[in-house]
Amino acid sequence: MNRLIITNGDMAAERIQTLQPEVTVLPWRDVLHDGPLGDFDRLQDQSIHRAAFIAEFADMAPEDVVRDFEHRDQVFLQAGSYERVELWFEQDLYDQLQLLQIIDAACKQLPDTSLYVVQADTYLCELPDMEFAALPSHARLLSKAQKDYAVKAWAAVVSEDWPFADQVEAPLPYVPSALKRLQGERQDFPLSLYYASRPLLEGPMKVKEMFRAMQAAEEAKFMGDLSFYHLLKGYLAAPDPLFKSAYQDGMDYMDFFNLDVSLTDKGTEALKAFSVSL
Incomplete structure (x- = not known):
């Protein structure tokens, strides 16, 4: 099966690639809890908005950051050509913001693409080999309710409006605690x-x-x-x-x-x- 797995960074991506060398793996390199976020309908516009900040933040050449974002976005926007797209993310704020951004962008730009999510309640690179190898069996198709919730939650992040932080139960279970933690950081x-x-x-x-x-x-x-x-x-x-x-x-x-x-x-x-x- 032709599969795309999107995950939180290079370490997780390398481990997934070692386990499943036939799969395309896309690391999502952005610290979304730091720096500016804008209200955009296109992922590419958000990338342009963040590029200068990331270049200064990570002490990188601006053209390298732009090139990295452009490559990431191109792969993402071709997700509809894969038979299956999976999102592998952890429970913490860093990962949950990335997950929300990706689902929001998919809903706006790839509305006909099915997404499967693998949510870990611990850190992917700390899982024992057997548990890590079993993660594909835990992938679940994202429902419309989950997608709608993610779009609203991402809008709350961008606007710094926090009603979601007080929810006890949510279609995406780790989002409320992540947003509450972001509120504490801001x-x-x-x-x-x-x-x-x-x-x-x-x-x-x-x-x-x-x-x-x-x-x-x-x-x-x-x-x-x-x-x-x-x-x-x-x-x-x-x-x-x-x-x-x-x-x-x-x-x-x-x-x-x-x-x-x-x-x-x-x-x-x-x-x-x-x-x-x-």
């Missing part, structure tokens, strides 16, 4: 920063220790080290900072993660006030 004091910095109330830590503390606090880890680097860097470089460190603009990436960080008086007050508000 507030004035991001929840990731709170998770990372609350151990500083006990004393200084290195940035890499803050990153590990943040990941350990998440019910479903979604933020990679590059996203955390950009998040924390903005706060370390602020004119009236919450944190004390020896941060210098343009410093080496590895040196950044070895920085020692402590709270300023303002940071201590902000952290305690945020804790009370939770």
